[in-house]
Structures are given as structure tokens and as C-alpha cells.
Amino acid sequence: MSSAHLTFDSTSDKIATRVRKMRSSAVRDLFAAATRDDIISLAGGMPDVRLLPEEAVCKAAEAACGAARSEALQYGGTNGREATRRVFCGLMRDIGVRCRPDEVLITTGAQEALDLIAKTFIDPGDIIITEGPTYLGALQAFSAYEPDIHCIPFDEEGMRMDLLEEELERLGVGAVKFLYTIPNFQNPGGVTMSSARRTRLIELADRYDVMVVEDDPYGRLRYNGGHMIPLKVLSSDVIYLGTISKVFAPGLRTGWIAAPKDVLARINLVKQGTDLCGSSFDQVVVEHYFTDTPWERTLQTFVRTYAERRDAMLAALDEFFPPEASWTHPDGGFFVWVTLPEYVDVTSMLATALEAGVIYTPGNGFFPDGVRGRNSMRIAFCYENPEAIREAIRRLAVVIEERLQLYRAFLEAGAL
Numbered sequence: 570m571s572s573a574h575l576t577f578d579s580t581s582d583k584i585a586t587r588v589r590k591m592r593s594s595a596v597r598d599l600f601a602a603a604t605r606d607d608i609i610s611l612a613g614g615m616p617d618v619r620l621l622p623e624e625a626v627c628k629a630a631e632a633a634c635g636a637a638r639s640e641a642l643q644y645g646g647t648n649g650r651e652a653t654r655r656v657f658c659g660l661m662r663d664i665g666v667r668c669r670p671d672e673v674l675i676t677t678g679a680q681e682a683l684d685l686i687a688k689t690f691i692d693p694g695d696i697i698i699t700e701g702p703t704y705l706g707a708l709q710a711f712s713a714y715e716p717d718i719h720c721i722p723f724d725e726e727g728m729r730m731d732l733l734e735e736e737l738e739r740l741g742v743g744a745v746k747f748l749y750t751i752p753n754f755q756n757p758g759g760v761t762m763s764s765a766r767r768t769r770l771i772e773l774a775d776r777y778d779v780m781v782v783e784d785d786p787y788g789r790l791r792y793n794g795g796h797m798i799p800l801k802v803l804s805s806d807v808i809y810l811g812t813i814s815k816v817f818a819p820g821l822r823t824g825w826i827a828a829p830k831d832v833l834a835r836i837n838l839v840k841q842g843t844d845l846c847g848s849s850f851d852q853v854v855v856e857h858y859f860t861d862t863p864w865e866r867t868l869q870t871f872v873r874t875y876a877e878r879r880d881a882m883l884a885a886l887d888e889f890f891p892p893e894a895s896w897t898h899p900d901g902g903f904f905v906w907v908t909l910p911e912y913v914d915v916t917s918m919l920a921t922a923l924e925a926g927v928i929y930t931p932g933n934g935f936f937p938d939g940v941r942g943r944n945s946m947r948i949a950f951c952y953e954n955p956e957a958i959r960e961a962i963r964r965l966a967v968v969i970e971e972r973l974q975l976y977r978a979f980l981e982a983g984a985l
């Protein structure tokens with residue numbers, strides 16, 4: 570056999586350097602192998618679309634197949650359908666954001682919005698700031714454009730403004746391209762930024778000339794606590810990202826960017842080169858779902874169901890987890906962030922957890938260096954029923970307790 574036959578990837582020497590640096594996560598590969606029926610997954614962040622009423626979904630889909638089909642099946646403008654943009658202005662108005670349709674651009678989910686923003690604004694080496702940990706998909710989207718990502722830790726009141734101020738002061742005015750934040754029920758942290766910190770963030774962004782990107786997929790999934798004012802209300806310069814993925818369905822890849830018109834014009838140019846326009850069909854379905862069906866009632870069903878699951882998870886954590894563990898207490902969204910003692914490496918623990926029939930997402934994937942967060946994990950309560958969640962936490966507690974016992978034994982033997 571000639572050596573040419575041993576080449577696994579014939580294009581490997583042609584791949585762009587920035588793509589060569591991208592790695593499929595070992596964890597994702599492990600999840601793909603986790604097909605046993607008895608495994609309970611706390612790993613994903615899938616909304617429970619089983620709760621959507623068939624009648625409402627069919628009604629919205631029929632509109633796209635019927636009267637509106639010649640539009641639904643045609644190319645659309647790059648900014649998206651005006652009627653759909655009007656629907657999104659209505660959704661934002663409900664939370665206090667005043668926006669006109671010409672200040673909105675429709676995207677293929679909030680994920681595309683993250684990529685478009687990165688493509689529009691990031692040059693290699695540019696500094697951007699995120700919460701640390703932050704949404705894995707944002708890190709993937711941003712990293713492709715090779716920024717220098719600085720992470721600011723959060724506590725139960727969201728991103729730490731004292732640390733943000735220190736960092737901005739150290740870097741200087743104009744040094745940071747943009748700050749990306751998920752103020753409501755953060756992914757993966759589950760924490761919500763307090764009102765005082767929102768005000769402070771806008772003040773600091775103003776003083777240090779930092780653009781703010783506010784990602785808000787979970788804002789309407791609030792289970793307790795008061796309504797928080799979006800950053801976009803505090804400053805119309807904020808680039809606000811919305812999506813229907815968590816309040817309707819992620820399969821209809823539809824989200825939006827609300828931003829000042831000059832910013833949108835740039836993003837529009839970039840989007841033309843990406844996909845010309847988003848799916849007209851999906852937009853028609855979304856438009857009809859939010860105008861012709863009792864979607865707010867369905868949203869209440871989502872909220873009630875997720876709240877029960879959140880309660881089940883927090884109760885099980887209290888019941889089963891060891892005193893060395895701590896975790897966040899989300900007022901909404903999908904996720905709890907668990908922190909274990911520093912010596913516990915949750916990535917290496919995952920194989921044992923899988924054996925025990927439970928999976929979670931290790932915390933290091935939510936940091937740009939892939940190193941921090943090794944003793945933390947994200948656990949999601951959005952998809953499994955309360956009984957399954959309790960059982961998953963019980964199984965996980967057994968795995969964690971084993972690790973802790975091992976450590977205690979080492980300690981007693983003076984081996985550490």
C-alpha cells in the first residue's frame with residue numbers, strides 16, 4: 570500500500586489556520602455514544618416542544634403551505650419579512666423595548682446572529698468581554714474570527730461589575746470591541762443580572778466606549794422574581810438578540826437582531842454573503858403562530874412545566890448532593906451551575922456518570938481556554954420530567970460522593 574492511501578484527510582494541508590484550530594469536543598463525542606435508553610440526560614438545553622399544541626402548530630404551518638405559499642416559498646429581503654419583524658417588535662414591546670421594524674434584522678436563530686456580529690466586528694486579536702463561563706455556541710461563533718476573549722466571573726447577581734470595571738480600567742478606553750452578556754437566566758450559570766448591575770454595565774460601557782451585545786433567549790421563561798429591564802431599554806445603542814427557539818420551536822430557525830439602523834446596514838451586507846436571506850417559510854409560520862394562535866397560553870404551559878422541573882432539581886440537589894457542592898438558584902431559564910471542590914475534575918468523572926446512567930455538561934467547555942471550570946458542571950432541567958430529574962440527581966450524587974471519598978482517603982493517608 571502506498572503512503573498516499575494512509576492520508577486520512579486529503580485536504581488537511583489546505584484548511585484555513587483558524588479552522589484547523591477548531592476541535593470537536595471530546596464530550597460531544599461521548600454524548601453521541603451515549604445511546605442507552607436508561608441514561609437520563611441533564612446535558613442538553615432542548616426546549617420541550619412536546620408541550621406545543623398540535624392544533625396551533627398545524628394552523629401556523631398551514632398558512633405557509635396555503636394562502637401565503639408563494640411568498641413562503643420565495644426568496645425574501647435580507648432583513649427578513651416586514652410582517653415577521655413587526656411581530657418581533659411586538660414581542661419586544663411586551664418587555665419594554667421600543668423598536669421599529671427597520672431596526673430589526675431576522676436571523677437563522679440567535680446562533681446566526683452571534684456569527685454575523687462576530688463576522689461584522691471582530692478582527693483577529695480584538696478584545697471582547699464575556700461572562701465566564703458563557704454560552705458555548707457564542708464562544709464557537711466568536712472564536713472563528715480569532716478574538717482575544719476576556720472573561721468576567723458572575724455571582725448570583727450576574728456579571729461582577731467591580732471586576733468588569735477593573736478590567737476595563739486596565740485595558741483602557743476603546744480597547745474592547747464589544748461585551749457579550751446573557752443577563753437573564755444565563756447559559757450556563759442560570760443567574761440573572763440585578764437591576765443595579767444593568768445600570769452600572771451601561772454606564773461602564775459608555776465610559777469605556779464598549780459596544781454591548783445582549784443575548785436574551787430565556788427572558789420570558791421566568792418562574793419567580795420580578796421582571797428585569799432589558800439593557801436595550803437602558804441604552805438604544807445595545808445590540809439585542811432575540812429568538813423564538815425557547816418560546817416556540819428551535820426547529821424553525823428564527824431569531825432576530827434589534828440594533829441601530831447603521832449597525833444593521835453593516836450586518837445586512839455581511840448576511841447577504843452568508844445566505845442572502847433567512848427562510849421565508851419559517852418566518853411565515855412564526856408570524857402566524859404569534860398572530861393567529863393562543864401562544865401566550867402555551868407560553869404559560871412552558872413556564873409552569875419548567876418551573877416544576879426547576880423545583881424538582883433544586884429539591885433533589887438539597888436532598889442528595891454533598892455539603893462540599895454549591896449551585897445556583899435560577900429564577901428562570903433552563904440551567905443550574907454546580908461547583909464542586911477544586912480537586913474534582915468533572916470531565917474525567919463523566920465516564921463514571923455515564924456508567925451510572927446520567928450525563929451532564931462539564932464546565933470547562935464554557936470557558937474560551939477549555940481549562941477553567943473543570944470542577945463545575947451545567948445541569949439542565951428543561952427536558953426530563955420531575956421524577957427523572959430526581960433520579961438523575963440521585964445517581965449523580967453517588968458518583969460525586971465516590972470522588973469525594975477517594976479524596977478524603979488520600980487526605981487521611983497524607984498522600985495529598
Ligand SMILES: Cc1ncc(COP(=O)(O)O)c(C=O)c1O
Binds near residue numbers: 784812
Ligand atoms: C444564550 C444562548 N444564545 C443563543 C442560543 C442559540 O439559539 P437559537 O436556537 O436561536 O439559535 C442559545 C441556545 O441554546 C443560547 O442558550
